[in-house]
Amino acid sequence: MTEPLIVTRDLAKEYHMDGYTVVALRGVSLEIAAGEFVAVMGPSGSGKSTFMNLLGCLDSPSRGDYFLAGDRVSELSGDALAAIRNRRLGFVFQNFNLLPRTSAVENVELPLLYSQVPADERRHRAMSRLGEVGLAERFHHQPSQLSGGQQQRVAIARALVNNPVLILADEPTGALDTRTSFELMGLLQQLNRGGMTVVLVTHEHDIATFASRIISFRDGHVLDDRRVERPADAQEMLREFDKEAA
Amino acid sequence: MTWLASIRIALRALRVNKLRSTLTMLGIIIGVAAVITMIAVGAGAQARVEEHIKGLGTNLIMLLPGSVTSGGVRMGSGSRNTLTDDDSYAIQREIQEVQAASPQLRGTGQVVAGNSNWSTVFYGVTPDYFEARNWTLASGRTIEAGDVSGSAKVALLGETVAKNLFGDSDPVGQVIRIRKVPFVVIGTLERKGQSLQGQDQDDVILMPITTARNRVIGGNAARLRSAGSIFVKVRDDADMAEAESQIRNLLRQRHRLQPGQEDDFTLRNLSEVLAAREESSRVMTLLLAAVASVSLLVGGIGIMNIMLVSVTERTREIGLRMAVGARGRDILSQFLVEAVTLALIGGLLGIMLGVGGSFAIGHFAEWRTELNLDAIALAVGFAATIGIFFGFYPARKASRLLPIEALRYE
Numbered sequence: 001m002t003e004p005l006i007v008t009r010d011l012a013k014e015y016h017m018d019g020y021t022v023v024a025l026r027g028v029s030l031e032i033a034a035g036e037f038v039a040v041m042g043p044s045g046s047g048k049s050t051f052m053n054l055l056g057c058l059d060s061p062s063r064g065d066y067f068l069a070g071d072r073v074s075e076l077s078g079d080a081l082a083a084i085r086n087r088r089l090g091f092v093f094q095n096f097n098l099l100p101r102t103s104a105v106e107n108v109e110l111p112l113l114y115s116q117v118p119a120d121e122r123r124h125r126a127m128s129r130l131g132e133v134g135l136a137e138r139f140h141h142q143p144s145q146l147s148g149g150q151q152q153r154v155a156i157a158r159a160l161v162n163n164p165v166l167i168l169a170d171e172p173t174g175a176l177d178t179r180t181s182f183e184l185m186g187l188l189q190q191l192n193r194g195g196m197t198v199v200l201v202t203h204e205h206d207i208a209t210f211a212s213r214i215i216s217f218r219d220g221h222v223l224d225d226r227r228v229e230r231p232a233d234a235q236e237m238l239r240e241f242d243k244e245a246a
Numbered sequence: 247m248t249w250l251a252s253i254r255i256a257l258r259a260l261r262v263n264k265l266r267s268t269l270t271m272l273g274i275i276i277g278v279a280a281v282i283t284m285i286a287v288g289a290g291a292q293a294r295v296e297e298h299i300k301g302l303g304t305n306l307i308m309l310l311p312g313s314v315t316s317g318g319v320r321m322g323s324g325s326r327n328t329l330t331d332d333d334s335y336a337i338q339r340e341i342q343e344v345q346a347a348s349p350q351l352r353g354t355g356q357v358v359a360g361n362s363n364w365s366t367v368f369y370g371v372t373p374d375y376f377e378a379r380n381w382t383l384a385s386g387r388t389i390e391a392g393d394v395s396g397s398a399k400v401a402l403l404g405e406t407v408a409k410n411l412f413g414d415s416d417p418v419g420q421v422i423r424i425r426k427v428p429f430v431v432i433g434t435l436e437r438k439g440q441s442l443q444g445q446d447q448d449d450v451i452l453m454p455i456t457t458a459r460n461r462v463i464g465g466n467a468a469r470l471r472s473a474g475s476i477f478v479k480v481r482d483d484a485d486m487a488e489a490e491s492q493i494r495n496l497l498r499q500r501h502r503l504q505p506g507q508e509d510d511f512t513l514r515n516l517s518e519v520l521a522a523r524e525e526s527s528r529v530m531t532l533l534l535a536a537v538a539s540v541s542l543l544v545g546g547i548g549i550m551n552i553m554l555v556s557v558t559e560r561t562r563e564i565g566l567r568m569a570v571g572a573r574g575r576d577i578l579s580q581f582l583v584e585a586v587t588l589a590l591i592g593g594l595l596g597i598m599l600g601v602g603g604s605f606a607i608g609h610f611a612e613w614r615t616e617l618n619l620d621a622i623a624l625a626v627g628f629a630a631t632i633g634i635f636f637g638f639y640p641a642r643k644a645s646r647l648l649p650i651e652a653l654r655y656e
Contacts, residue, residue, distance in 0.1 A: 058569060058650040079573045085649075086571020097566045097653070101262050111570040113251055158570070 003070055004031035005165060005197055006055065011064035011074075012220075013050050024050040026220035027064060032199065032213075034165070037192040037231070039208035040201045042217030049170070051217065052201050056089055056168045057081040069165060086114050090159025094171035096151040098143040098158075104130060105139045108158045115162060129157040133187060149180035156187060167191065169200045173207055179241055185210045186234035210234050249583070256584035259556070260591075270552040271592035273545025274632070278596025278625040279603055280538035285621035286604035288531025290614035295527045306378070307490060309333075309476040309497070312510035328510045331372070331455065333500060334476045338374065341492045343484035348375035349473030351455050353463045355425040359411040366407050368424060368451040370458025378479040386418040386433020389454050397456040401429040404450040405437045424451065425462050486515065535621075539628070545592070546632035553585050553640035564644050565652025578645035585637020586630060593629030597622055 013025040025047045032038055042048040053059040054066060057073060060081075066074040073084060085091075098107045108126035117125070130139060133153040143151050152172060159167055169188065173181035189210055192198050200211060208214050209232040216224040260267040311328045331349045338347040351370035356363055369375075372394055376382065383402070393400055401422065408417050417431045438447040453462070455473065480489040490513055501510055557564070564577055572580075601617060608615040 053650050056569070058653070059648070079575075082568065082571050082573040085569060091569050093653070097562065097569075099563060099566070102258075110567070114567075114571040114573070114576055116248075162571075 005034040005036075005069055006030075006032040006199075007065075007067040008054075009065040009067075011051070011054060011061050011066055013047075013054060013059070014062045023220055025054070025061075028220075028222055029064075030215065030222060030225065032197065034197050035192070035195055036197055037189070037210070037212045038199045039211035039214045040199060040217065041203060041205075041208050041214060042223070043203070045219075046217040047220040048201055048217040050220075052168060052170055052199070055166075055199060056091060057084050082114075086111055087162055088165050090156075090162070090164040090167045092152065092155050092159050092167065092169040092172045094174040096143070096148075096155045096175070098151055098154055100144065101142055103140045103142055104135060104146065104154045104157075107143070107154055108161050110158060111162045125161055126157070129161045130154070132160070133157045147180075148176050149183055152176065152180075152184055153187065156184075156191075160191070165197065167196055167198045169198065171201055171203070173202065173204065179238070179245075181207065182234050182238040182241060186238060189231075189234050206232075249579075252579050252583040253587060255580055256587045259560075259584055260588060263556075266552060267588060270548050270588055271595065273548035274542065274589050274592030274629055275545075275596040275599055277538065277542030277545040278593050278629055279600035280541050281535055281625045281628070282597060282600025282617070282621055283603040283607065283615075284534035284538040285531060286600075286615040286617050287607060287613060288527070288534045289616035289618050289621075290608070292524065292527040292531060293616055294614050295523050305480040305482060305484075305486065306516055307478040307480060307486075307493065308514045309478065309493070310512040310514065311472070311475065312508070312512060328501060329473045329476055331473050333497060334372070334473060336500060337476065337478055337493055337496060340496060341489065343480050343489035343492065345479045345481045346374040346377040347476060347478045348372045348378045349455055349476050350375065351458050351463065351472075351474040353425075353458060355462070357407065357411065357422055357424050357451065359417075359420060359422040362411045364407060364410040366404075366449050366451055368401075368453060368458065368462070370455035370463075371452050372455055375452070375477065378477040380479075381438060382436045384434045384436045385416070386431070388433065389452065394454040394456050397460050398454055399427065399429045399457055399461065400432045400453065402433045402435055402452040403431055404435050404448040404452075406446055406449040407451055408434050424453075427461055429453065490515070542625075542628055542632060546589075546636040549585055549588055549633060550636035550640060552588075553581060553637055554643070556584075557581060557640045557644040560644075561647065561652050561655035564647055565649055565655065568647070568649035569653060574645040577647075578641045581641035581644050582634065582637050585641065586633035589629045589633025589637075590626070593626045596625065596629065600625070 008031075009029050010027040011025060011029070012023075012027045015022040015024060028047075028051060040048045040051060050059070054061050057068075057076075061074050064074065065072060068084065068088065071084075073081070076084070099110070105123065105126045108129055109122045112122040112125065127136075127139060130136060133156050135150060135153055135157065138146060138150060138154075143154070146154065152175075156167075167188070172188075173184055176184060185207060188198055188200070192212075198211075200207075202208055209228070211228060212231050213225070213227050215222060309329060329349070334347045334349040337344055348371055352367065353370070354365070354367050356365050371389065373389055373391055376388055384405070386402070389400065389402065392398070401424065403411070403417055403422075411417065411422060412420065418433060420431050422429050422431060435448065435450070435452065441447050478489075478493065480486060494509065494513060497511055498509065503510065567577060567580075600622075604615040604617055607613050
């Protein structure tokens with residue numbers, strides 16, 4: 001068996017503020033293999049967001065180890081973490097986080113700006129990624145001229161543009177209506193079928209059913225970790241949804 | 247990330263908030279313009295002072311007689327009559343650097359013309375006096391060599407004297423009495439204005455030195471040979487210090503002074519006055535520039551203020567950039583470049599305004615202004631420095647944000 005893409009060993013995170021110590025994560029050990037589609041669930045305060053931030057190298061653990069593709073990430077410095085975020089990870093956020101007054105293609109180019117990619121190639125790669133998420137006609141639209149679903153597609157194109165090994169999606173459907181959510185999940189499933197590892201945080205059960213593995217958090221622990229034999233197919237759900245609507 | 251990309255991002259960010267960027271720049275624009283204009287005004291004033299003093303004759307050397315010591319009491323400069331007409335002629339004859347030299351014998355007295363009278367100063371001079379002192383006539387003729395050799399009773403009136411004795415009528419050809427000695431007025435002098443010491447230089451009568459000595463002042467035999475003081479004009483292209491030392495040597499020789507013995511005359515020139523005036527106008531320029539720099543400083547604080555607001559406003563953007571791979575130093579350089587761009591664009595507009603302002607002041611206020619390339623370079627350098635200095639704190643603040651906190655910022 002090949003080495004898992006993600007390995008965490010007793011990963012813990014505590015926050016200190018005003019003399020209080022808030023324990024957000026109390027030692028999580030788990031492995032995620034390349035090509036998995038994992039949904040992380042749990043109520044607010046369960047530690048799922050903290051876990052995601054640690055996986056995304058946006059925060060560093062108080063204790064424990066985190067290996068990404070064999071590299072011990074938990075001991076790296078800020079600049080090295082920035083390089084990992086830049087080259088190996090792709091983020092999709094609930095509120096899209098696109099730069100306002102900046103065209104779709106320039107938004108997608110953003111990660112390449114920080115990895116010394118020449119301007120021509122930047123533009124070329126950004127355009128082809130936008131094409132892949134179905135926004136070939138919207139290159140020069142600004143976020144305010146795009147719908148929520150389209151904005152989230154731009155965000156996905158941006159996450160993909162530097163060929164990451166892992167997509168981290170934090171409540172990506174939180175700001176979208178049901179139909180658009182299905183569309184977006186269809187896109188993520190399609191990427192996953194192509195071999196991309198996806199970790200998704202959600203508190204909606206019907207969104208989690210599209211994943212092949214569901215990890216539930218409570219009070220900083222892993223409460224449940226189960227595989228889904230037959231995940232729901234988002235394309236199919238979308239067709240059914242449209243049929244009902246009609 | 248390349249600098250070019252940083253600059254493009256900075257320009258885009260500045261364009262997004264056009265009004266705010268313009269207002270922020272205004273501080274720098276006014277500051278730079280003020281510095282350039284003030285330095286131009288100061289330099290103009292300095293140049294004018296220099297010219298003015300040159301007009302007074304910076305290449306003028308004045309020789310005063312030395313002091314006499316009587317029973318241990320030194321009587322001060324001019325207490326002994328050591329200089330003679332011959333000294334003056336010798337200086338003119340023997341020293342190459344000298345353009346003109348003239349003795350000057352001073353006296354005072356009551357002057358009467360018709361039923362007007364006036365108390366004034368008169369000087370006995372030689373024809374070279376006019377060249378030595380850059381003094382020309384307003385009317386009539388000058389004192390000639392024949393007047394000196396014949397002790398002619400002719401006089402030239404300064405403007406003030408002419409006005410007081412004759413009012414508006416022409417004094418040339420009239421007879422006046424100086425200390426009861428009758429003189430014919432042969433001409434009037436061009437107005438010379440105040441001296442550096444504030445004396446009215448036009449309240450004067452000039453006459454041949456021999457006339458003054460023999461017919462008006464009179465006195466003993468020693469005095470009959472003496473000249474009160476000597477005016478020497480050095481050639482424009484000659485070295486003042488060299489001329490001075492030559493004159494000193496010549497006079498020491500003529501007065502038979504032994505080495506080690508004190509000079510029995512005093513040598514003065516106006517270059518010290520010039521230096522003092524230049525210094526004072528330079529200080530003035532510096533002062534103006536310093537006051538103007540304060541506005542640059544205020545402009546810089548404006549930049550810092552806006553950059554801090556901008557960093558706070560764009561915390562989410564900073565978080566996002568960090569999430570997609572920007573390092574702390576990328577964020578630092580982004581905001582620093584933005585601040586410097588703001589300052590530099592402001593600086594360039596400030597130069598235009600400053601240059602325009604200098605011309606406007608020169609044209610409308612008819613003040614002389616002199617644009618100074620150094621001042622312009624200084625102002626731009628200052629603007630950039632201010633951008634870096636006042637941009638650094640906000641930029642560093644941005645670069646130290648934690649990605650996760652920046653992303654969550656509401």
